Amino acid sequence: MAQKEIAGKMIDLDENGYFTDPDQWSKEVALAYAAEHGDTLTDKHLEVIEYIREKVKSGQTLTIRSIGKSGIVDIKGFYKLFPGAPLKKATKYAGVSKPASCV
């Protein structure tokens, strides 16, 4: 585990760069953290991130399929928002742990 300063706050990260404490997350931190990875978060990104945070907080398994059914974005749109590995990227910026899901 390592600490890293993001947007002026000390954040605990695991070895893969995921937050270990979701409560350390804020919108400002997310924007700065994404920028570090070369991504600019729009309101749509943040809407998806909020959805992910809610879902994880309530203890539900996060899947690409559930995001596609969230009404915020369809699966194609989700891949467009977070190109490459969308679920990994989005959870990283959402300040939650790495998704443990195969779908």
Place this chain on the structure above:
Amino acid sequence: MSEKKYPLKKVLLICAKGTLEDVLATLVMANGAVMEGIETKVFFTFFGLDAITKKRMNKLHTETVGNPAMRMPGGLPFPTILGMLPGVEAGVSAMMKKQIEALDIPGVEEFLMMIDAGGGEIYACKLAMDMFKLTKDDLVDEVKGVLTVGEFYEMADGLQTQIIFT
């Protein structure tokens, strides 16, 4: 000194069987690769073509005959002779589909849409299509093309590429 790693960049999957579990295994692997940002191509051949044939894709069944891993609910062995009775295969398959849905695993049609939406590519085998007298129109829209074996191998160019036969 840490060892240099070469993460997977491209996978090509082959699905040659048409039972529900064989098809789902391929689709889970393919979708999983797409989710990881790995370039993914799925090739359906022989009975695997059922998974991308419009008329048949939503009617795939679980193998109840000659499947020694089959169990009754509760864990007792499932006698092969039971699997031969009319309706048993359909019943078992319906049960399997229910369990799969409960885990938020999509059905075949939706899975193909998800793979396509994520940029994965789906192909059909030319030889098997000729054999089963299928045309491109019989297949779902997500199918990007009908390939010969040679064309399929040509796609496996580049480093860090794997071909997986499920």
